Amino acid sequence: MSTTGTRSVEALTEAEAATELAALAAEIAGHDRAYYEQDAPVVSDAEYDALRRRNDAIEARFPQLVRPDSPSLRVGAAPVGGFAKLRHRVPMLSLDNVFAPEDFAEFCDRIRRFLTLKDDPLAFVGEPKIDGLSISLTYENGRFVQGATRGDGTEGEDVTANLRTMKSVPRTLHGHAPALIEIRGEVFMTKADFLALNAAQEAAGQKPFANPRNAAAGSLRQLDPTVTAGRRLSLFAYAMGDASEPVAPTHWAYLQRLKAWGFTVNPLSQHLAGETEAAAFEAEMGARRAALPYDIDGVVYKIDDLGLQRRLGFVGRAPRWAVAWKFPAEQATTVLDDIDIQVGRTGALTPVARLQPVNVGGVLVRNATLHNEDEIARKDIRIGDTVVLQRAGDVIPQIVSVVLDKRPATAKPYVFPHICPVCGSLAVRPPGEVVLRCTGGLTCAAQTEERLIHFVSRPAFDIEGLGEKTIREFHADGLIKGPADIFRLPAHESEIAQREGWGELSARNLTRAIEQRRTISLARFIYALGIRRIGEANAKLLARNYRGFAGWRAQMLAAVAIGSEARSDLGSIVGIGPAIAEELAEFFAEPRNVATIDELAGMLTIEDAAPEAGGGELAGKIVVFTGTLETMSRPEAKAMAEKLGARVTDSVSKKTDLVVVGADAGSKARKAAELGVRTMTEAEWRALVVKEQH
Structure with a gap:
């Protein structure tokens, strides 16, 4: 039921008109959120239109009273997290950056070392790095069916309806296409379109966008697709995710396929025969940068041979076969x-x-x-x-x-303090480190707040509506004291709705976002705990090695004891090592940390980590490489094993399933023989890998 007045507009005084416009702005905004975000309108279209018409009529009579939040200045609802989540079939990972010729040369040398190449030239494709918003487009039988933002790389936001408004997104692919294919690209706004949009924003009394990238992102993430349709967005396609069949032997050939299917590919992209040509292309793009009709901040270089790309694979969150060479700072x-x-x-x-x-x-x-x-x-x-x-x-x-x-x-x-400015505890500098650390631990409010902010961040629990500002406010007011309190917030929904700047819909949205995150992967859970030196890559490595929460927790507790088998096993995981193992042991040695983990586990469903490959002979097996490998580098051998679902460690124990013995193998080969662990030669290993891949 509307709470606005029923008197004729002509009979309103200026004071009455101002009061009613404020009420209309709030009421219509609430209906917009219910319609666009909840898909649950609470009034009929006729009633909604009547409210809009009355708002317009009052503004026409009293133009001096038009509010900054007036419904006449916006279409639909603000983008505040109403998009469904979409999981990418193949993760959309980020790129490592280089900033100088010597950095690019080292990138090339790492590729050669990994592939055991000597001085063979490396062919690249160079593509100007567009400063926009990465998206993934899914086509089934040649028809566009779904589109998502990059998000955290694993899942993004479903913006299919908005992408359908873009002329540069083909509805159907021309010619033959795989039954299923994910096509990646960059949505951006040209400089001219950006200036035109900001002029329109200012004319409407709205805040202009800071830069073209923000404008493109904000336009694509509108909950009302008609807003997106009214803004000029462009797309360059440049990469592939999942595909049901091979598309091309090289990246350059793939770009030609994209053009044949109807996509726009950046015409400045070039095939480059080697590093010298890559450096020249970098200089050329840097010189042309200011005159281009869109913003770029560097050039992306990709190994052209897709077979080499597959061999190189990924490390952490970035491919080994591509890098972004950024322009000088x-x-x-x-x-x-x-x-x-x-x-x-x-x-x-x-x-x-x-x-x-x-x-x-x-x-x-x-x-x-x-x-x-x-x-x-x-x-x-x-x-x-x-x-x-x-x-x-x-x-x-x-x-x-x-x-x-x-x-x-x-x-x-400047005199650096040796007392924590937040809690007053002593700040000490551990031996060999350059950073002073507060010794207050969880009693330090700053550490508690920062841990909570980390806990809900995008790579962790990714809870919409719990940003840094909200976490700090809720913590200061006692609503959240520790991570488990976040999952008690739904019980306080009515209280939150009464807080300044909130309301029933916002509080309900927060409850829904929290409930959606009661199921989480083991890797995200480990990362969310904020253990020192455990970033996303190491969290995934631990999840892959220990598979499930119960096994991980038990082994971490066992690893607290110095010299224990569990500590040795943890430190022997390639990528973890003794220093990180010590950090984990120290974390689990603190009873309050274990109590926090157990409290959370009782409130959540923590999903086991799935093997990287299913059902093969190597899935779940522990593999050790020893000696000199002659046909591949040690990193490539490790990457092969992990791709097939195996776990690679540096030491041989009774838990080891397989030891691959290269030339001049020493103590590890002897220990494998003593323990009766299965061994094989490098040639046998290669044969096994080929068998597993087919």
């Missing part, structure tokens, strides 16, 4: 007003520069990292100095140097 000068200390989730005290705002590469920068105490001393950075600020790609801005001839007499050296 953009710099500016400004004044350092002050230095603050931020305390992170692991207790690290990080100095942050507070700067006079300055534009660097199109971004207004007010803060920059100063890394640590030694870095401040090495660069002799003082409060009041004029400093050179650098921002390279998406890297956090940093201070490169001080302009000494502009140093004022009042500039003060």
Whole structure:
């Protein structure tokens, strides 16, 4: 039932009109959220239209009262997380970056070492790196059926309806296409279209977008597809995800297939015969960058041979066969007003520069990292100095140097604190490290808040509606004291709805988002705990090795004992090692941490990690390589094993299933013989891999 007035518009006073416009703005916004986000309208179309018409009529009579949040200035609802999640068949991983010729040369050398190539030239495809929003398009029998944003790389947001409004997304593929194929590309906005959009935003009294990338992302993530349809978005296709059949032998040939199917491929992309041509292409794109009709921040180089791409595979969240060579960092000068200390989730005290705002590469920068105490001393950075600020790609801005001839007499050296500024605990510098850490642990409010923010972050539990600001507010008010309290928030839905800036729909959305995350993969769960040195890659490695939560928990508790078999097994996992094993052991040695884990486990469903390959002879087996391998590098052999579902460790024990013995094998081969562990030669290993792959 509408709460707005029924008097004729002509009879309203200006004060009455202002009051009613405020009520209409709130009421219509609520109906928009119910319709666009919930798919559950609470009024008929006729009733909704009547509210919009009354709002328009009042604004026509009192134009001076048009509100910034007026329904007449928007279509549909704001993009606040109403999209369904879509899981990618093949993950959309990120790229490693290089910034200099020597970095690119090292990237090429790593490829050669991995593939045991000598000085063979490496053929690449170079593609300008568009500054936009990555998307994945799924086609079945040549017809576009689904589209998603990159998201966290594993799952993104279903924006199919919005992608259908784009002329550059073919509805059907021309000619023969696989029965199923995922096509990846970049949605972007040209500079001209960006300027036109911002002019329209300002004319409508709305906030302009900061840059073309934000404009493209915001346009594609509108809950009302008609808003997306009214904005000029472009697409360059450039990569492939899953496919039901081979498409091409090389990446360059694949780009030609994309064009034949009806996609736009960046016409500046080039086939490059080797590193010299790649470096020349980088210089050419850098020189042409400013004149291009769209923003680029570097060039992506991909090994052209798809067979070599498959052999190289991935490490962590990035392919070994591709890299983004970013353009030189953009710099500016400004004044350092002050230095603050931020305390992170692991207790690290990080100095942050507070700067006079300055534009660097199109971004207004007010803060920059100063890394640590030694870095401040090495660069002799003082409060009041004029400093050179650098921002390279998406890297956090940093201070490169001080302009000494502009140093004022009042500039003060910075004295690094040895007391935590949040909880007052002693801050110590562990031997061999450059970072001071608060010793307050979970009693330090800053560490608790940062751990909670990490817990709900995108690679962890990814809970919509629980951003940094909300976590800090809920923690300060006692609604959330630890991770388990997050899953108690639905019981406080009515209380949350009464909080400033919330409301019934927002609170209900939060409850739904939390309930959707009561089932989580083991890898995400491990990462969410915020254990020092356990990033996404190591979390996945642990999940793959221990398979299930119960087994992982039991082995971590057993690994607390120094010299235990469990500690040895943990440290022998390739990619973990003794130092990280010690961090895990220290975490599980703290009873409060174990209690937190157990409390969460009782509230959640933690899914076992699936083997990387199903049903084969190597799935779930523990493999050790020893001696010199002559036909492949050790990293390639390890990658082969993991691709087939095996776990690779560095030491032989009674749990080892297979030892691959290369030339000049030593103690590991002898120990395998003593324990009766199965061994095979490199040639036998290759034959087994071929058999497993087919």
